[in-house]
Structure formats: C-alpha cells, structure tokens
Amino acid sequence: MTALVEIQAPATTPTYVARGALHSLIRRPMGAIGLTMLLVAVAVAILAPVIAPYDPYKNIQVTVFDLYAAPSPAHLLGTDHRGHDVLSSLIYGTRVSLIVGFSAASIALLIGGVVGIVAGYRGGWIGASLMRFTDFFLVIPDLALQIVIIAIAGPSLLNIILVIGALGWTTTARLVRSQTLSVRERKFVMRARAIGAGDLHILRRHVLPQVLPLMLANMVLVISLAILEESTLAFIGLGDPTLISWGQMLNFAFGRSAMSAGAWWALIPPGLAIVWVVLGTTLLGTALEEVLNPRLKRHHLERERVGPRRLLPGARLRDATAPPAGTRDPLPVSIPREGSSVPLLSVRDLVVEFDSPTGPLRAVDGVSFDLRRGETIGLVGESGSGKTTTVLAMLRLLPPGGRVVGGQVLFDGEDLLALPPAELRAVRWSRLSIVFQGAMNALNPVRTVGDQVAEAIRTHQPGMGRRATAARAAELLERVGISGRRARDYPHTYSGGMRQRAMIALALACDPDVIIADEPTTALDVMIQAQILELLARLSNELGMATIMVTHDLGVVGQRCDRVVVMYGGIVAEEAEAYRLYAHPQHPYTQALLASFPDLSHPDRKLVGIAGVPPRLDNMPPGCPFAPRCPHVFDRCLAERPPAFPLSHERRASCFLVEPGHERPTATPDVARPVAEGADA
C-alpha cells in the first residue's frame, strides 16, 4: 500500500527555477525578439573594429565629392559631412550608446535600489522623507535639468552618464519601495525575525531575492530610457564632441544641412539604430517584467486553483443544459423516504467539469441528494471535495471555465439546469438564496447596509414603494439582530459578525424557501459563530426555510443538521441522518474524519490524522477517490469506482465494504494506517 503514497516530485534546485524563468522568457515572442535585438546591438558594439569597414576616428583626406556621397559599394550607407563612412560611424556609435545606457542605468538602479529598500524597509519618517525627496526628483523636468548641468559641467562622456543616472532613478526607487514594503509584511519575514535574525540577514536572504528580479526587469527599461536621453542630449549638441554616437551623428547631419543636400543616408540610419535598441530593450524589459515579477500574493489555495482558475480562453459560463455524459451508469436515485413528501430540492447525478490546459477536470462526479421542506442538511468535506462547486452548480453560478455536464437539479419539480435564464433569475434569490463563503466582505463599502438590503428587495419586488421597502429592510435587519438605527451605517463600521448577519438579512430579502450557507461561520470567533448558527436555526424554524450548510466543521454539522452528506473527491462518500452518522459511520473516510476531529466532551480520546492529502482534480485516482488514504483499501478500490450502496435507515455509502454480500476482511485492525506519519505527500 505504501507505494501509493510515495513521494513523486523530483528533487528541485533553485537553478531549475532560474532556468525556468529564462525559458519562459524566450518562449514569449516579445522576450525572444527583444533579447535578439539587444544581443545584436551588443555584438555589433563589441565587434566594431572587426566589422566596421573604416575607422571613423581616423582623420582622412577628403575632397568635396566625398562629402555626403551617396551609398555605393565602397560606402554602403554613403558618407557624412566629413566624408566619413556612415556605416562605420553607425557601428562605432553603438558603443557609446550602449556604454551610456548600461552605465547610467546601473547608477540609477543603485541609487533607486538603495533609496527604495531603505524607504520601504525602514518606513517611518526616514521612509517618508526619502519618498518626498524622490517625488521632488520625479517632478523636475529631466531634460531641462540635464541641459543645464551639462552646459555647466561640460559635455564629457562621464558627465553625461552621471547626469542621466542621477536623474533616472526615481521610478526604480518607487518600484523597489513598494515591493520591499509588501515583502516586509510577509509572514516568512516575520518568521525570520522570530528566529532572531537581524535586519541585514533579512534584507540579504529574504528581501533582496524578492526585489532583485524586479530590479533586473526595471533595469532593462531604464537602459532604453538612458539611451534615448543620451541621443537627445547629443542631438541638441550636448554630446561628448570627441566621440561618435547616434545622437551626435543626427546632430551633425541636421547642423550641416544633410536635409537640404538630400543625404537621407546620414539621417535615417542613426535614427533607425536608436529605434532598434530602444524597441529591443523595451520589448525585453516588458517580457522580463511579466516573467520575473513574482506573483507575490500567491494564494494559499493553490491546490484548488488547479480547477477553477486555470482557464481556457473563450470558455465561459454556459447554460448547463448539456446532455449527461452518456456512458455513465445512472446512480441510484436518492433513497426513497417512507412517509416523506416529495423533496423540495433534489440534486440528481450532478457532474461538473472545469476546463484546464490538459483537458476537462471533473470536480463533481455524480452527486445526488435531497432536501426536504424545513430540513437542514450539512454538506461536509475538506478543501477540494467539491462541496462549494456543487452548490454553485446548483444555482448555475459556476465561475468561467466550469460547466455542468450532467445531472439535474429539481426544485419544486422544475429542473433549474434547464430553465431559461430569466426564469432562473426569478427563482434564484427569491426562492433559493445563498450566503457565500467570506460573504462579510461582499458588502459594497460605499453604500449603507440598509440601502443594500432595500436594493435586494426592490430587485425582486419592483412594485413596492420606497417607504415600504425601507421599512421592510429595517424589519429584516431587526430580525437578524441589527438595530434599525445601524441600517444607516456603512459596512466598515460593522464587525465581522454583524456583516455576516447583514448578509443573512440580504439572503432573507425575498422570503426564500431554501437558504444555502457556504461556510457561514468560518473565520468568526466561536461566540459569534454560536450567535450566527443560532440565528440560522431560529430563522429556519420561524420561516420554515430549508437550509443547506456547507462546511468543513464536523462540530457545526453535528450540532445543527438533521442530515449529513459527506463529500470526498467530488463524490458523496456517505449520507445519513446526523445522529446515525456520528454514532456509526460506515464509510472509512467518515470514520477517519471523525477519528481526527477533536471533541470537547471526550478529551481523552486520542486523535488520529488521515495520512496523505485529499486528491487533486488533475490527479484523481481511477478507482475510489479515498483509496490512496484508506486503511481498508483492497484491489477493487484501486480499479473501480464504488457506486452509492443503499443501506438501512435511509443511508447510503460509496464503499465496496458496505456492498451487500461483501465479506468484511477479518484483520482490519492491523491495517490502521497505510504510511508513516510524515509522508502526507
């Protein structure tokens, strides 16, 4: 069994990552083109003495006919005002442009980097005054100041480099500062500090590695700016007179009437050369920024991202009326319940897929359950179990890239998945409403809470007068324990618990028959959680609402739900009445989950975790999704997906162990855990 959960990932080294960045840079057309253009320029600069047909710095004897001579085999790009070969000047000019570009950019980067890191890392008045200083430099017109300084200090190459560098650091400083600020606040920096690390260590080991790639990308852009500025200065006659640069060439060409002489060859080639280098660096810089800019806010839900987020272009929310996948065995329709009326809501064999570059990924694979009037059921599962996807699919609210490929959602006898959008909208919210996960952050911050509740009422009951709507909104808020006075307040003045109450009031706006609460109390304190759960229970009693509670918390479910649907890897592992489920769990996953969950009333029970991790959508086991972590796994589980076997007492479980006629293995206790503790790979 151990082999199933062996570590699969190969050893990875940091160089692998660096190589990966270069690779993805070249794979981008922008990056490949830009890099090639820049490399050509660098090669020309280095090889200038070899490839240039003449030495433009050598004094030569010329006649009048040699000035502005048209292109000829001897002078491919003609000659300039001195009778020198334009091509050779152009080639040698590359050197000056690149030297100025790289040196000035290095200076700018050094100043900008230091200012940005100090301002971002130290913060406080030092950071503030550094940034004001930066702002000051930012608003000075660079060119005007450069002209003044060069005019005073003299147009030597060194002065030009210094002036361009000393004025070009502001954007870098701002960029580096914001990056440093965000890195400084990250948890791993905090952890390093908790270890006892000093500022120098943190800067060197944690901040710089995150900031440098960004600076590299920025440097390429600064180079192109510097080259452009050097050309500008040279063009207006402030270039180093002893050197040949592109700007210088243009300056002389204009100054010595190349235009009137019709000598386009003295003007266009240096202009194109400038365009070439600037375009190359800009392309490269933009591509580098895309590749290297670390997606700093990498979310902790990476595992889930595999499904919903990596989307194919053009894949949009489709009205999910596609025919069910043909070859699937129809799942046994939910267990008939003796004496109960027709269920209010019935999910039948729901199948949901998400697009991914490697083909569709199945997030929900044949989920069925019923909800009766006034009943509260719990949809329980860990992250990636498909519980949230199931409820989103029921309301046809799947994110782009996700679609229902099979099944029915019968609400009062009508299939929600087949309704025309207009009718669906009428049902959604007014009869079937949802309180989303993290909903307390879903209130509009610039409108009062009362307004937002009133809006929900108006949308579905347009005939209602203004005053009546306001009164109804206040009544709803009272009902969830928010005094009418607070209705005129903005959401930011509410605490987390109150915002969640407001969201429940919103959900109640149209007297729904069913309320779906997706992790309604996650991230709330236990006392607030108790308040919210009690509120939901009271409301469903008073208003006769049925509730679907989606959660990972077995405690909440045990306390509040009549029936529990346990989900794992996109299927229903087990469904039973709550008290039966907790007393006698049938599916090994339910058993293991309960064994791992702390229970305040049984503090002496030793808790046991489940080895391994929940399966990823892109790596779903072919058989039972729980097989790789199951202590009772046998051959059949690996090959075949167990259907839901109906059991007594309106229960069912998707496990071959409960299949009628299956002989229970006798020696189950020894196979308690398939792997050593650590290998939750």
Next chain:
Amino acid sequence: MPDRTTPVLEVHGLRKRFPGQRSLMDVIRRRPPRDVTAVDGVSFDVLPGEVLALVGESGCGKTTTGNLLLGLLPATEGQVILGGQHVGGLSHRELLRLRRNVQMIFQDPYESLNPRMPVREIVAEPLRVHGVARTAAEAEARVREALEQAGLKPAEAYLHRLPFELSGGQRQRVVIAAALALRPSLLVADEPVSMLDVSIRADILNLLRSLADEHGISVLMITHDLSTVAAYADRIAVMYLGRIVEIGDARTVLRDPQHPYTRALRSVVPVPDPNARRRPVILAGETPDPSRIPSGCRFHPRCPVAFEACPQVDPRLYDLGGGHGAACLLLDPDYRPAKPISESGAVAPEPA
C-alpha cells in the same frame, strides 16, 4: 529526564499598550489619544515538557502576548524570565543567545515559508542566524535531525524541495523543523493548525504533543479552539480583553469552569455529537474595543451573572487550589450579590 519543576518561562505582569491613533479632528478638538491596551497584566509560567494553551477570541491579546515573548514587539511593562534569566536588561548578544531557546510556529504554513528557498535552507536558516553549526557537515546533520524529528522522513526526500511542492501539512512540518533546528526548550505555536485541512490537523498536533512528551520541549499553544485544547494541552489560560481570567489544569478547567466567560465559551463549542445535551450560553454582543476597557471587571457588561460590585471592583485572580485560578468576584467571600442571581441568568453546570 529534564527537570520538570523549574519553569522554562515565567511571565510577570506583562503589559503592552499601543499608542492610539489620533485623526486630524482629534488633534483640533484636543482629544487625547486613546491608547489600546492589548495585554494588560498577564502572568503565567510554562514548565518543561508542558503544553500550555493560551485561549481566547480574536482581540483578547493572545497573539500579542506571543509576540512579546519572542521579542517581536517591545513590552510596555512586565518581566519575562526565560530559563531563569531576566530578558530585560540583557545585551543584544546575550538576548540572541537566550532567544535560541524560544522558537515560533506560525499559523499560515503557506505564507510563512520563503517561496524561493529550498527546505534545506529554510531549516538551516536559524543555525546560520545564530552561528550555531561550525561546519557545513554539522549544519547538514542538524537539518536532517530536525526534519526527521518533525516527521519528514527520510530527510533526503525533502531537502531540495521548494515550498510550493509540499502539501500544507508538510509545510507546517518544515516550519516546525526550522523551529527545532536550534533545539529550543520552548515552542510558541500560534494557531498551528487552523489553516490546515481537518484530516491533517491531528497529525500536526500529535507531533507537537510528542515533542513535549518525548523531548521535554514545552509548547505554548495560542488558539481559539477549545476542543483542540481539551485534547492536547496540559494547562489552559483563558484570556479576555488582555487579561487571563482563568488558568489551571486543562481537564479541570474545561470540566468545571469557574469564570462565567470560560463557562460560556465552553458551552458554545460545537461538539461532533448530535446527541450531546447542551445548554449553550450565548453571550450577546461582541468583545468590546480594547481602547475602551469597561470599568471594574472587564467582563461585566456581557456577564450573565454580574452583580452590583462588578462594575466597580477589578477582580484579582482567586486561587482555587491545585494551580486553578479564576478572576471573578463571585469567588471572593467579601463580595456577595445582594439578591440571588436569577435562574435565567445563572449558568447551569454543563452535564458531563
């Protein structure tokens, strides 16, 4: 066997005040800044090999307390004694030496690892910071030892991996390994499992428990989850608005809580047992703003059994024997409610 009677950590009267923010209007109206007292006179100790849980709702000051112990924040007042040595008044060098003994485990294993560092470097970082391992071989050996101690076996399989290649549980084990590399005597674990999948949590908590039992490493567990405390902690300290309101043996406190806040908190914890008989005491409202701590007993505005004296007298921690203490005036024979507390307000003892 380590000495189990000398505390590894003693905290006396720890206090932390954050200066209040004044808006421009406040300055114009000459309103004084309202300071926020996040930790208001907290005292406790941690014995070797003991798991002490600091429990409370958000805003009670438990995380600030942890940060104060690690020196991530300077304390306003109070003493922290680590391994018999006063932390205040030490030179930077001595402080760094002492700090090796206390390491922290953070809540979010997805955020607390540098995404560009392989596991080997993450675990070796504390050694480097403290200049502990003299040779590369020694460092390598200690990294491997720490990884295996944290349950990442064999260590070679993990040394070169980057955080994104690990599952949440494995990442938290790497964080624990990095904390263990310096062979500390105390781990401060701030909500160590709240970001992990339910099925992974027990393993991480079992690991912390076994570090305490087998290696004598004390754990100060900061958490909001009483169920976890009941299963894993030796002692519990319940905090409310910057104060410890009840402290004692975890089983005793949870079986027979003496402070009304502990009782209420205990009664609302959801229990995964639909048959459990419960009488939840749901407190109205929310924890008050720590910049406006109520007079007298800070819990009295929400207390179901508050009486006349409560708004006036700030109760001390009354010793109930066996290391159990609670800060409630009902435990003081000098204060008696004038009339017996109404049946509806009284907190009925929890059926076992």
